[in-house]
Amino acid sequence: MDRLKRTILCASLLAAPAMGAAQDLDLNTPNSSDELRSEIKDAMSLYALVDAGDTSPQALIAAAQADYGRIVAALYGGGRFGPVVSIKIDGREASAISPFEAPDAIAKILVEIEPGPRFQFGRAAIAPLAEGTVIPDTFQPGARAETGAIREAVDAGVSGWRNAGHAKARLARQQISANHPARELDVQLDLTPGPELRFGQIGVTGNDTIRTRRVREIAGLPQGEVFDPEEIRQAERRLRETGVFGSVAISEAETPNANGTLDLAVQLAEQKPRRFGFGAEVSTQEGGKLSAFWLHRNLFQGAERLRVEGEIAGIGTSGNEMDYALTLTYGRPATFTPDTEFYLTAGIERLNEPGFSSNQASISSGLSHRFSDQLTGTFGLGYRYIDTEDAFGDREFQLLTANLGATYDTRNNSLNPTGGYYLSATGTPFLGLDQTESGVRFTSDARAYFGFGTDDRFVLAGRAQIGTVWGPDLEETVPDYLFYSGGGGTVRGQPYQSLGVTANNGEFTGGQSFGALSAEFRATVRENIGLVGFYDAGMITEGSGFSGDSDWHAGAGFGLRYNTGIGPIRVDIATPVTGDGAGKDYELYIGIGQAF
Secondary structure (H helix, E strand, O other), X not given: OHHHHHHHHHHHHHHHHHHOOOOEEEEEOOOOOHHXXXXXXXXXXXXXXXXXXXXXXXXXXXXXXXXXXXXXXXXXXXXXOOOEEEEEEOOEEHHHOOHHHXXXXXXXXXXXXXXXXXXEEEEEEEEOOOOOOOOOOOOOOOOEOOHHHHHHHHHHHHHHHHHOOOOOOEEEEEEEEEEOOOOEEEEEEEEEOOOOOEEXXXXXEOOOOOOHHHHHHHHOOOOOOEOOHHHHHHHXXXXXXXXXXXXXXXXXXXXXXXXXXXXXXXXXXXXXXXEEEEEXXXXXXXXXXXXXXXXXXXXXXXXXXXXXXXXXXXXOXXXXXXXXXXXXXXXXXXXXXXXXXXXXXXXXXXXXXXXXXXXXEEEEEEEEEEOOOOEEEEEEEEEEEEEEEEOOEEEEEEEEEEEEXXXXXXXXXXXXXXXXXXXXXXXXXXXXXXXXXXXXXXXXXXXXXXXXXXXHOEEEEEEEEEEEEEOOOHHHOOHHHOEOEOOOOOOOOOOOOOEOEEOOOOOEEOEOEEEEEEEEEEEEOXXXXXXXXXXXXXXXXXXXXXXXXXXEEEEEEEEEEEEEOOEEEEEEEEEEOOOOOOOOOOEEEEEEOOOO
């Protein structure tokens, strides 16, 4: 046993030099800024190896020999076209060391770099260009000569021709020469546009269950029309938004057809058609809310969606009267046009609100159309039946409704925006049946976001809401068409739907007009943690168009955000700013996503 131990010890000592770590790795760049040193280090694989603990001599020599090109490429990228790079391993230039003659150990690696001066473009030319093509300002005489600027100029030139229908435009020739005494780089880029092409055959693969004809209808690629890369991007978006596919890719044929067309290949990978999920929210006044849904994303093998959703709200409230809702929604994409979806919705609901309670049933159908990446619109017709008890007694309402809405959304993230705007407006004319009054209800929601600081660490967010009902008198208006204020969606800190109006009979009810303003200051204090301060104010008026008696209230508070992959988890605590409970009463709100 002692002999075995001595043998293992000797073998370990013999192997140790072959695994020797670099004792010293120095970077010497005279008269260079910290920023330039950091850029060079980021480009080098030697530092990555040492940080990872892989310091075997063979690996270090291979990395050093590769770093000549990496360092030069990084310096070229910054406009330095006359660098001198030396990498010495224990005094020997790394480029002269054969990987098969690696030493047993490496004690010191010295990297010495003379970055050289920055160059400017002396001549910066690219031709021919399609009409309307804009070349970046970074590629022009007198600008800093960076390789990135050359690449951007080529991309812009090729994209200009592709946008004009020349799908096979490419860089044909480039002439680049450095004038070292003048510190100038002369660049001539020659493009070959190729012929104008039209969309040809559309091949589809990977659609195991969805019909090929429906894939083509949803994609909406205009076969026979002039090639446009934007059409391909939109087709990929449409297919992804169905939810049927886990991956979508559209590729172009390498060679155009003799008739001037270019074939495309749509490559798909379907995901499981069925899905379910659930959610939960809680606040001290509105109680708990539980929701769950079941979804089929390919009901009739044409990407039709059927969603069944149930919700229970008001759990644990003092009145112990909960709300219930069951909704079925059917959607069919690419109806009439690739960007138009048909929908059919039916639902039943039990509502127990501070101002009324009701049993409801409804059905509606219509179309939703996407006009652009920012603008969408909807139009639908429906029927509603409401059996309600409110300040004016037990009543029944029957309505035929029309719904016309539009949304303009430029936010950079719907769950946690740091910039952009959101504006939605909905008008709902309704025709009363069986002694129900007719009229129109209008609502609008406007939001704005402004981020500043490093990576938009700070965000100012604002929101304005308005709504009104024209036509029927207050006592003849459908109760859930009236407006209330207070709670998570309007004024935090105030009790849920606590602000309304007092009817002529002295009972509490909603008003026919509503307005609210909210402001938030959001700050990211850690990578995934944020703090929020907010102020909300709301107003209710008795009559249409903000006429009649009115009242207002306000609330303020602060919140904590924990960012996740599906949006921030939100915890807000707020107190009234007006009324007897100002600074005394508190409300707690928990949910996913920002408050607005």
